[in-house]
Amino acid sequence: MKCSIPGCGTFGRRRIPKRALESVKLTYPTAWITNDSRVCDTHQQRYKNSLLEGIRFATIKNSARMVHQYTGLPNGEVFLALLKFLRSYRTQTSLTYAVTGNHHSTLLYEDQLLITLKKLRVNLPDDILAVDFQVSRSQITSIWRSWLDIMVNKFKTLVGDELPSLAKCQKAMPACFASHPNTRIVIDCTEVPIEAPSNIESSAKCYSHYKSTHTAKLLIGIAPSGVITYVSRCYPGGTTDKEIVVDSAILQKVTVGDNVMADKGFLIHDILPEGVTLNIPAGMWGKTQFTPEEVAASRKVSIARIHVERSIGYLKRYKILGNKVVAKMLPYLSDIAFVCAQLVNLNPVFLREVDNDFFKMTRAT
Incomplete structure (x- = not known):
């Protein structure tokens, strides 16, 4: 059986790890991927490594179901519209966070917002989010507290103090x-x-x-x-x-x-x-x-x-x-x-x- 990943004609003899199967489906939404699909050794190792990288917004943005599951928002377009709205807020707090072990790589704003929404929607402990996004626990706490403060201020300016007429x-x-x-x-x-x-x-x-x-x-x-x-x-x-x-x-x-x-x-x-x-x-x-x-x-x-x-x-x-x-x-x-x-x-x-x-x-x- 050939490798199920499009464009790869190598013989596939290994199954995709169950935990990585959803990531494969999101990356190749048109591919015929099932629990019995086989992949070559190269893609097997790639998707094993992907489990260590955690779920980032780039991974789930094309799946409305996954976006809703982790953030409560209907789809990725609404997520990006919310991000654009929030980024217009000028804060004194630094929103730049380096990925652990790689100070040349910073956590994207979209992933910072995803951390905050996952904290609210799924209520994951900070320790788990830290492992998922490869940052320290203190950084996770600082991220969701900073973005929570930004959302409170922006939403209050949007909705105001009065009730709809x-x-x-x-x-x-x-x-x-x-x-x-x-x-x-x-x-x-x-x-x-x-x-x-x-x-x-x-x-x-x-x-x-x-x-x-x-x-x-x-x-x-x-x-x-x-x-x-x-x-x-x-x-x-x-x-x-x-x-x-x-x-x-x-x-x-x-x-x-x-x-x-x-x-x-x-x-x-x-x-x-x-x-x-x-x-x-x-x-x-x-x-x-x-x-x-x-x-x-x-x-x-x-x-x-x-x-x-x-x-x-x-x-x-x-x-x-x-x-x-x-x-x-x-x-x-x-x-x-x-x-x-x-x-x-x-x-x-x-x-x-x-x-x-x-x-x-x-x-x-």
Whole structure:
């Protein structure tokens, strides 16, 4: 059997290493490569060596599946657009890192960004990333912290402090919000498991009876289209929803005529600004049974409110927020949550109805 690599007519008697098979497929996407394909001794050694080089952006840029798996972005084009956007930020921090053992070879910006996104998406330890990219562990830590700071600053200048206007929300409003056309934001809290603090007082504040573990809690707000428009800083897991709403000042961002949608645990009627309404499912406070009208109204609210749960689900696909956060990462957790939310927004709209309406509106204009 001849070597399966195009252009090589040498006799192939060795199988491609299983771990290198994906790299071969990405390098030669048109080649007929299977688990039984044979390669010559030269290519066998080449792909064994490629395992030591790690997965760089140049290796995966043509595979949308691999880019999404390691970064959460839809494809390599979006990755490069993000890189171009971030590189316009002037930072005082040096972003030049020499590859270990070769001071004439520097780590490309695209690979530095890949390290950062792999840290967020896959939550690989710094030691593993250091081996993968042939740099020291301290350099890996410096890289993802520097790029995290850059992304926070750039994304904040992009999204601003204000919520999208009600008029913008209504342009991309799904049919499930037909009963609540003035909805400007849908809010909900989510919790991230954290390592138990060593301080007894901090440990008590961070313990969540809902999750039965120590957590950090943050408030998420989305537009009716599903786009994440607000992410609060992280609070101790024992903080109530109402306390977070008050401290985050999210209600100061809505105006007269706006509607806020939330879960039934958000008992914030008494702190709503004048002219702002609240939609929550009906509760059983002082009742033994819901009326038919309450059941119908609650069902409409729940059908619309479920989209904030879906957005939070996409956010938790970044494993750094889905797995237990160690103590040394806690100072960066608020920034990490904010950046991950903006990365989620770089993906296609997950509501097909909104996606179709957007393209119809684009063609019309």
